[in-house]
Amino acid sequence: MKRILALLFTAFSLAAQAQAPVPPEIAARNYVLIDMTTHKTLAERDADAPQDPASLTKLMTAYVVFGALREKKLTLEQTLPVSKRAWDERKGDPSLMFIDTTMTPRVDELLRGLIIQSGNDAAVALAEGVGGSVESFVQLMNRQAQAWGLKNTEFKNVSGMTEPGHKTSARDIAVVAAHIISDFPEYYGYYSQRDYTFNKIRQDNRNLLLRRDPTVDGMKTGFTDAAGYCLVASANRDFPNGKRRLLSVVMGTASKEARASESQKLLNWGYTAFDAIKIFDAGRAIATVPVWKGQTKEAKLGASDAVYVAVPHGDSAKLQTQVERTDPLVAPLNKGQRVGTLRVTTTAGAPVAEVPLIVQDAVPVAGIFGRAFDSIRLWIK
Template identity: 75%
Template sequence: MKQLIALLVVSAAALNASAQAPQPPEIAARNYILLDVTANKVLAEREADAPQDPASLTKLMTAYLVFDALKQKRLTLDQHMTVSKRAWDERKGDPSLMFIDTTMTPTVDELLRGLIIPSGNDAAVALAEGVGGSVEQFVAMMNRQAQAWGLKNTSFTNVTGLTQPSHKSSARDVAMIAVHIIQDFPEYYPYYSQKEYTYNKIKQHNRNMLLTRDPTVDGMKTGYTDAAGYCLVASAQRDFPNGKRRLISVVMGTASKEARASESQKLLNWGYSAFDALRLFDGSQAISTVPVWKGAEKTAKLGAAGPVFVAVPRGEGAKLQTRVEHTDPLVAPLAKGQRVGTLKVTTAAGVPVAEVPLVVQEPVELAGLLGRAWDALRLWIK
């Protein structure tokens, strides 16, 4: 995930430096970003690092911490939760509700559905109290997680996304949270594709219109406040000859529910049509074989931790160039998975496309005493 974080904070300017780079369509949003998750590449962005009111996009982080508590077995999906007066009081404000009250004991599974599908503020508070002990402690957990990921433009003061002066995030940071949910908790991601939910005999529809318009969209979260405008994180996965390809768009500050859906759809369609995602190497494939000093083996095979995909303007894939940079001299012992180099992918003009960490595929043990002594002498002469 460190590789993904590094690429997310890189501007799309390097990609657009190429004369052949496709230009994104006009997007009627204050801020946006389009990310190719498969290739770990930002395809387009505008003011993606500007702190904004995130509205209910906040609930992505709320859900992430609940998913983590489930993974750590501090909660179970069938565990019943109490509903505090504080959670019930959410109905006095924003209309985004699951409609729980203090006489109910919904399960964690029910609360997650209420949080994600109708964007229930009451569900957010109930879950926060159940995981953190109090809303305030849970908010502190949210901020610690944001800091651990290096989200420099995010500061949480509540779990719902209601407007407060210091409650901020950015399009890039929101995209980061969304990617973490998809990659860290694939078992829980299907919550975001559910189109409707009925609880307490009240049926509510998911506010993400793209779930019913585009069969390849399988998430993720809407948001609205007067300060934020209409916001949407949309995630789509489409099949291509070289495998599945996932894009995520984040639009913030659009004018209406229809606008956030149509502008997100415009970004996704452009990303899929204007760029190719090329599979350069398989995860098990040796990308380079390099010499090793003082080792029982004289060489080591370097490869990526997983398949290597890159996103390039359509038709430009044949012009890519790759270069391997590695530690030199490379001295044993070497552990499997140890990072010792980088695969750099550029266009023919030298414009950076991707940088992929390279790791040792098989361990290399130390050579015997004589072998180590001989290589030490050779290194000294070198």
């Protein structure tokens, strides 16, 4: 049985029947804008359409390498050989780090070459170092995509060169980028570096927004004839209630300048058209509910993190929250166990957000007499 507890908050003003703000015209084949603070999609166009990802592929390449570093399968100071296959990436005038078979670059250097210089040769060297072969590494990439439920993604290579069946979507690539930011903050700094010099060859990061907007701190560009000019951009801006991160993906623009300007336009619109409202602080009990057959008679329910929602800027009515929980709650209950959902809606009933509710403190099972007494009470109830 589900029990619903309605809670009305009046400390902030929001629209009862808000119309979603209309995004600006974006000159891109596909795009998506994600508010990472509230986990809400703010705008999109054909975000699930499979597309050639070009070098946006290297986001997943990097993610798998970051995972190997965390699992201590290699270290940043470890050197890797450069195979003839990595050297052969020079064919066709792709993006390169300019490593050759006489070198043994460190993993840290290869990651900078992959992320900042977008080196296809660095992608191959890292893939062989982690997976043993490019083919085995691509399997790791696809396995991770499947684990995240990315139904419009299939990788055929590690660099993003056009190949039949090699595809992803704007929304899927946003998921990969968001996981890098949240899962590997210790490595995210690579994406904000504006240039990198290796073997006396200096190359600028192709993400023009790193020089134009001080709040942009990543992430990745891409280009092939099939993909057009693509950019994943992330910005983290200060607001009175804390920092707020937005993530944009634009695919299929006409030029380097267009992918930067259209991404900037999308980010600026997201920050001005929507407000991020904190409803509950992290660690705060959202509801206190009765527990049966437990050593304590109540349990505090809350969210794992602070609860934010994204709402149109300048709205004037109230938000309504409802707690839906299992009833009866019977001990034992483990700390962190999900037992309900916090639903946030407008007063007109339009959904805004759903947040899992978890038990904040464990409730052990009561002794034999306490359990027996509550069993009788539940039977009468």
